[in-house]
Amino acid sequence: xxxxxxxxxxxxxxxxxxxxxxxxxxxxxxxxxxxxxxxxxxxxxxxxxxxxxxxxxxxxxxxxxxxxxxxxxxxxxxxxxxxxxxxxxxxxxxxxxxxxxxxxxxxxxxxxxxxxxxxxxxxxxxxxxxxxxxxxxxxxxxxxxxxxxxxxxxxxxxxxxxxxxxxxxxxxxxxxxxxxxxxxxxxxxxxxxxxxxxxxxxxxxxxxxxxxxxxxxxxxxxxxxxxxxxxxxxxxxxxxxxxxxxxxxxxxxxxxxxxxxxxxxxxxxxxxxxxxxxxxxxxxxxxxxxxxxxxxxxxxxxxxxxxxxxxxxxxxxxxx
Amino acid sequence: xxxxxxxxxxxxxxxxxxxxxxxxxxxxxxxxxxxxxxxxxxxxxxxxxxxxxxxxxxxxxxxxxxxxxxxxxxxxxxxxxxxxxxxxxxxxxxxxxxxxxxxxxxxxxxxxxxxxxxxxxxxxxxxxxxxxxxxxxxxxxxxxxxxxxxxxxxxxxxxxxxxxxxxxxxxxxxxxxxxxxxxxxxxxxxxxxxxxxxxxxxxxxxxxxxxxxxxxxxxxxxxxxxxxxxxxxxxxxxxxxxxxxxxxxxxxxxxxxxxxxxxxxxxxxxxxxxxxxxxxxxxxxxxxxxx
Numbered sequence: 001x002x003x004x005x006x007x008x009x010x011x012x013x014x015x016x017x018x019x020x021x022x023x024x025x026x027x028x029x030x031x032x033x034x035x036x037x038x039x040x041x042x043x044x045x046x047x048x049x050x051x052x053x054x055x056x057x058x059x060x061x062x063x064x065x066x067x068x069x070x071x072x073x074x075x076x077x078x079x080x081x082x083x084x085x086x087x088x089x090x091x092x093x094x095x096x097x098x099x100x101x102x103x104x105x106x107x108x109x110x111x112x113x114x115x116x117x118x119x120x121x122x123x124x125x126x127x128x129x130x131x132x133x134x135x136x137x138x139x140x141x142x143x144x145x146x147x148x149x150x151x152x153x154x155x156x157x158x159x160x161x162x163x164x165x166x167x168x169x170x171x172x173x174x175x176x177x178x179x180x181x182x183x184x185x186x187x188x189x190x191x192x193x194x195x196x197x198x199x200x201x202x203x204x205x206x207x208x209x210x211x212x213x214x215x216x217x218x219x220x221x222x223x224x225x226x227x228x229x230x231x232x233x234x235x236x237x238x239x240x241x242x243x244x245x246x247x248x249x250x251x252x253x254x255x256x257x258x259x260x261x262x263x264x265x266x267x268x269x270x271x272x273x274x275x276x277x278x279x280x281x282x283x284x285x286x287x288x289x290x291x292x293x294x295x296x297x298x299x300x301x302x303x304x305x306x307x308x309x310x311x312x313x314x315x316x317x318x319x320x
Numbered sequence: 321x322x323x324x325x326x327x328x329x330x331x332x333x334x335x336x337x338x339x340x341x342x343x344x345x346x347x348x349x350x351x352x353x354x355x356x357x358x359x360x361x362x363x364x365x366x367x368x369x370x371x372x373x374x375x376x377x378x379x380x381x382x383x384x385x386x387x388x389x390x391x392x393x394x395x396x397x398x399x400x401x402x403x404x405x406x407x408x409x410x411x412x413x414x415x416x417x418x419x420x421x422x423x424x425x426x427x428x429x430x431x432x433x434x435x436x437x438x439x440x441x442x443x444x445x446x447x448x449x450x451x452x453x454x455x456x457x458x459x460x461x462x463x464x465x466x467x468x469x470x471x472x473x474x475x476x477x478x479x480x481x482x483x484x485x486x487x488x489x490x491x492x493x494x495x496x497x498x499x500x501x502x503x504x505x506x507x508x509x510x511x512x513x514x515x516x517x518x519x520x521x522x523x524x525x526x527x528x529x530x531x532x533x534x535x536x537x538x539x540x541x542x543x544x545x546x547x548x549x550x551x552x553x554x555x556x557x558x559x560x561x562x563x564x565x566x567x568x569x570x571x572x573x574x575x576x577x578x579x580x581x582x583x584x585x586x587x588x589x590x591x592x593x594x595x596x597x598x599x600x601x602x603x604x605x606x607x608x609x610x611x
Contacts, residue, residue, distance in 0.1 A: 038432070039434050039435050041432060041515075041516050042428045042432035042433065042434030042437070042516075043428070043434050045424040045425065045427060045428035045432060045516070046424070046425050046428045046429070046434060046437075046440065048420070048421035048424060048425070048485070049421045049422055049424065049425035049444075049485055049486075049491065050425070050440060052421065052482050052483070052485035052486050053443070053444055053447070053485075053486050055462060055466060055467070055482065056459055056462060056482055056483040056485075056486050057444075057447045057455070057483075057486040058443065058447070059458075059462060059467065060455045060458035060459045060461075060462055061447070061450055061455065061458070063458040063461065063462070064454060064455060064457070064458045067457070067458060067461075121326070122348055123348075124325055124326075125325050125326055125327055126345055126348070128345060129345070129349060132349070133348070133349070133352055134601070135597060136352050136353065136355075136356040136357065137352070137356060138593075138597075138600075138601065139356055139357070139360070139590070139593070140356060140359075142541065142589045142590055142592070142593040143545075143586045143589065143590070144544055144545050144547075144562065144563045144585055144586060144589065145545055145547055145563070146547055146562075146563040146564070146566055146567050146582075146585070147363075147563075147566070147582040147583075147585050147586045148359075150566070150567075150570060150578070150582055151359055151362075151363050151579075151582060152359070154362075154366070154575070154579065155359060155362065159375070159377045160374070160375045160376055160377050160378070160379045161379065162358075162362055162379055165378055165379050168378075194355075194356075194359075199604060202601060202604050203604065208325070211325075213324030213325070216324060216325070216326060216328070217324070217328070220328060226326060226327070229326055230326065234326065251451065254451075255451050255452065255453040255454075257453060257548060258547050258548065262567065277453045280453070280454075280456075280457065281456075281548075284456075284457045284460070285552070290457060290461065293457045294457055294458070297453075297454040297457060298454070300451060300453075300454055301450065301451060301454045304451045304454075305449060305450075308448075308449040308450075308451075309449070312449065
């Protein structure tokens with residue numbers, strides 16, 4: 001699934017002239033009672049969603065900040081200042097989780113960012129069967145992640161797994177995949193890319209349709225080959241989408257949880273697949289240390305909020 | 321012939337270009353089919369193998385003997401009927417909540433314009449900037465003891481339904497669509513004495529069918545695919561969703577039966593996709609990502 005995107009509100013422009021007619025009480029059809037009634041109706045329509053947001057979104061956001069500075073013991077809540085952050089910092093798993101998460105992000109960018117773009121480039125070149133190829137690429141996105149992850153667990157099995165069988169056809173020796181600390185994270189990323197690349201590919205395809213053909217013609221006159229055309233025409237022309245998807249990819253991969261959780265039980269061989277979110281999960285639900293979980297979550301939040309802010313700003317700029 | 325792409329039409333028109341094109345095309349179709357259908361083929365067929373064959377080295381490409389009863393066993397042993405019914409119940413409940421509450425909110429923000437409406441919309445959209453996984457812990461604590469009403473939502477469908485409403489992206493999509501409905505249409509209805517609810521029901525909803533379809537599909541698929549949240553708030557095995565139930569039973573059933581259950585769990589969303597693929601694919605770009 002592609003992550004949400006913010007676009008410019010088309011109503012923004014025509015909102016201004018409308019305002020005085022419907023809002024100002026001094027207009028002939030206005031009157032204080034009427035405005036009040038109109039507002040009550042409008043808020044009546046809003047209240048259900050607002051309550052859900054209040055309980056399950058806004059309050060939890062506030063609480064995340066509070067929890068990070070609290071300790072809960074036998075139901076008693078006490079303020080502990082920065083203690084939770086110190087606990088998290090001193091945990092030997094902290095450094096490893098961040099290293100793993102960054103490593104995952106780098107690998108996921110190499111694969112999860114480049115593969116869908118190249119896939120879209122290839123599909124876009126064909127004048128036949130585009131619908132079929134698009135359908136194939138998006139198919140895994142519709143599977144429940146539990147199913148695809150467990151499926152990959154079997155495919156990776158060093159004994160009866162299909163991957164070693166296929167590699168064997170090409171004469172490559174059998175790999176340990178998930179059981180080897182060196183290849184565990186890469187295996188997780190491959191599975192994750194297979195599961196999630198459909199959405200990105202379709203968005204790139206849509207962007208590629210917008211590249212003016214004349215630019216390719218002009219590049220050819222200048223004697224550009226295939227790769228130079230991609231580099232000097234396609235990439236600059238789709239630059240903004242690429243940048244937005246890159247940011248989205250970073251935000252998504254830094255939060256990776258289900259793939260390592262189901263593929264390697266979370267930590268993996270020698271902790272090689274412990275990610276930051278898995279560590280948060282462990283603090284909260286294995287050690288019942290909500291304060292430490294919140295502190296670590298807050299660190300992640302601050303880091304990713306930076307990326308989110310850039311993303312939103314760029315997306316807004318794109319729409320204007 | 322649409323737009324021209326990387327490779328020039330002149331190059332493709334030459335006999336050599338034509339031949340290359342078809343070779344590349346055949347290669348890509350085979351490769352993509354293997355890469356994306358291959359694992360699914362393996363999943364369906366391994367569900368038909370005997371337990372020994374499913375875990376034998378080297379693996380077999382075609383089942384030596386077909387055992388369709390594995391699917392029946394998975395259905396019975398893992399109580400998939402129960403898990404499937406649970407998931408349907410959660411998914412369509414969440415759909416109903418989202419359709420009623422999110423549509424009402426989007427309609428209010430788009431057409432009724434209440435005081436502070438802009439601020440409320442801003443606060444809703446701001447939640448999109450908070451990484452979802454960070455909120456799992458405080459959300460879980462809220463579900464454990466909802467403030468003011470002091471209810472524990474663990475093992476109750478409300479724990480799935482209510483948070484599903486907080487989908488700022490859906491509200492945003494709906495609001496944008498409602499914004500595009502001409503004001504004159506609604507004014508005419510108001511002149512005839514229709515109240516806001518009547519206008520929503522008789523005018524806004526009928527013309528909004530495409531966006532409602534997209535939002536509905538994503539709502540159902542969202543619940544179907546979710547794992548971490550239902551795992552946390554539905555610890556009772558008899559209340560679990562398909563995705564969580566299969567995970568918790570994974571180690572207690574033979575491999576071939578488990579693989580058969582994976583196939584069964586994947587079927588509903590795959591079928592939904594094959595039926596509604598056009599809506600789903602257009603919905604993907606409805607967010608407004610354009611080049």
